[in-house]
Amino acid sequence: MRITMIGSGYVGLVSGACFADFGHQVTCVDKDDSKIAALDAGRMPIYEPGLDQLVANNVAAGRLTFTTDLAAGVAGADAVFIAVGTPSRRGDGHADLSYVYAATEEIARAATGPLVVVTKSTVPVGTGDRVEEILRERRPDIDFAVVSNPEFLREGAAIGDFKRPDRIVVGTDDPRAREVMGEIYRPLYLGESPILFTGRRTSELTKYAANAFLATKITFINEMANLCEAVGADVKDVARGIGLDNRIGRKFLHAGPGYGGSCFPKDTLALLKTAEDYDAPVHVVEAVVKVNDARKRAMGRKVLAQLGEEPRGKTAAILGLTFKPNTDDMRDAPSIAIVQSLVDAGVTVKAYDPEGMEAARSVMPASMTYCSGPYEAAEGADVVVIVTEWDAFRALDLQRLKSTMAAPVLVDLRNIYDREDVERIGFHYTGVGR
Template sequence: MKIAVVGTGYVGLVTGTCFAETGNEVICVDIDAKKVERMRQGDVPIYEPDLDVLFARNQKQGRLKFTTDLQSAVDHAEIIFLALPTPPGDDGQADLKYILGVAKDLSGMISKYTVVVDKSTVPVGTGERVHAALAEKLDTDLFDVVSNPEFLREGVAVDDFLKPDRVVIGTESEKAEEVMRRLYEPFVRSGNPIIFMDIRSAEMTKYAANSYLATRITFMNEIANLCEQTGADVDAVRKGMGSDTRIGKRFLFPGVGYGGSCFPKDVQALAHTAGQYDYNFKILDAVMDVNTRQRFRIADKIEAYFGDDLKGKTVSLWGLAFKPNTDDIREAPALYTIDRLLAAGANVRAFDPEAMDNVKELYGDKVTFCGDQYEALQGADCLGIMTEWSVFRTPSFDRMKEAMAAPIIFDGRNLYDLRRMVEAGFYYDSIGRSKVG
């Protein structure tokens, strides 16, 4: 099938590349000419495992192309995906100016029947607004609007796209339903469902799913904080809970709060939608409040140990991305930790396998960025672990002790066994477990 993807951010680039991988002819459109030229030269602008391999293969074989010319992409396409940013405003409402702006542009460009798909995460009712924008200059027989929310986890997004748990399609058009069914059938050959519903329900499904997962994480963070007060062990509690088939094991790991491009803004947006309908969504308000506090959990622990004045102290941070296997630092807990440490007068040395360039743009020489995790420990009075990269899971504790001024670890991801840390001779303070050392 002939596809155009408007927007080459995280969702757009994964979407376009994976559709090309199943034999479709894909043109990706972006207004950033320098970025388009980079991609034409084979440079993938984001880090996502396995994306570079698919990107190179499909570009080489001519199925994946890039342009700044929206009209040429429209002329090519029978399906147009809108994968544009929907950043939150000051009130938490998703900003739809990019999506509605492109929809207005498309209204003057489409000349044959085309399915226009909202791939971005958008509030309930956006499909109708996109339809109205397209209908300004178009006969409604020439297009259908579809909602097709993405459920990609950064770090495993390629696998999620190629082998989805489910595909959600929102449409009231039988013609558009058939087009979308043909497009997605190669991805669900193992029997996972394509679920068709109305557009508003599809839009709500995305927000409901992400907000529920954010709530699970937040609930476990509250349990972990209570475990620290009561002397319980959150790892044992998590295993006891997760073995209940009604609950399940996933998204029950405590830590320093959720971040990234989806959960924070989606929870805010759903809460804003509730407010528009005069509904007091108390759970979401609590989730946002708890997550805001949880982001500072490691900074709290460091200041509780050393005092509020950290002048003269050197703090090493392992991990800057909001989760492993991505370079995404949007709403990353590490950034809130850095701000707090710098404000308290600490020197910060940091290492992350992929995200350091992005963080350098924010902090410059205020933070010392290091070549590996052991270099980051040189002279450190303590270590804060912010992201659970695999390279941090089995370090040499002897090398760590040699490099550090003091063997003190504050672990925001619960990477290490408590008994092992006692044996290694560290003071070790993690999330929802007893302090040791």
């Protein structure tokens, strides 16, 4: 199949490279000249384990190409995927669909024959209807079929998620579109990955509902962590105790500083706005958003509490800046609120992250110092704070860390260390919900 991917960001690039690896002919389109030039040179615009090699292999095989020429990319394609950004709209929290609709306009102008247009971007219910209206208004001479096919990729594990998905959701009532989508995903179907064919609006809502539910699990266990601290229980054991119930499951039950990233914050907000528009309030999701926002600020106060009554002039070492490990994504990362709280209190902040420091420069206070490793960050620090659970932080030489610090205080916001082990070395240890 000939596939065109409009947008060569996280979703578009990973999806395009994986489709090419299945044997399809894929063209990735992007308006950013520098991004396309970098991709042509083998440089990835994002950090995702294994992506550089996957792209290189399929470019070498002639199955994957990059261009800024949308018309050339669309001409002769069997399916065109829209994989552009849908950030929260400034001012009201609705998903900004301007990039989706702009891509739709260009597809309409470039189409040369019958075409299946697929929204891969995360879009509110009813977006596919408007995409179809635009296509038919602009080009009544072309037979378009519009499909919703949301992505369910975890940053840091996206290639595995794409190739071994829990499910593939395809929203269409059009027989031709269903046939095309079935052929595109045939390699996964043969591997027994379930394909759920459903209505387009149902598919659009499924993506938001999935992310909202996962955000709810994270927020729930964080609330339980607060209660554990108050009553003297251990949230790790609570999480294990409830997670072993297969009706609940163990995933997303890890207490921490709150969720962030490119999906959960904006998608929960967009779902709230959709619910308001249709007068069908979702109070649980509303509470999740409120609690998560408060959670990040509370983690800043948690760190400040370990610096004594007068934190001004003291130094904090922050280990991990990205919202999760194995990505360079800083969008809505809990570290942003934590660092800002420390800076506002007059604390000097030094930080290290294996992949996220370049991205952090645009969102972090200018006064923060970036270090080349965890031990450099800890030198002279009054507290070390683990914010992101990178593997590189799971087996730190705690004796070495202690020897460089002004005070042996460890705040472990991911609970990756055992209190007894850390305190045996002479640290004062603070975890989450323990």
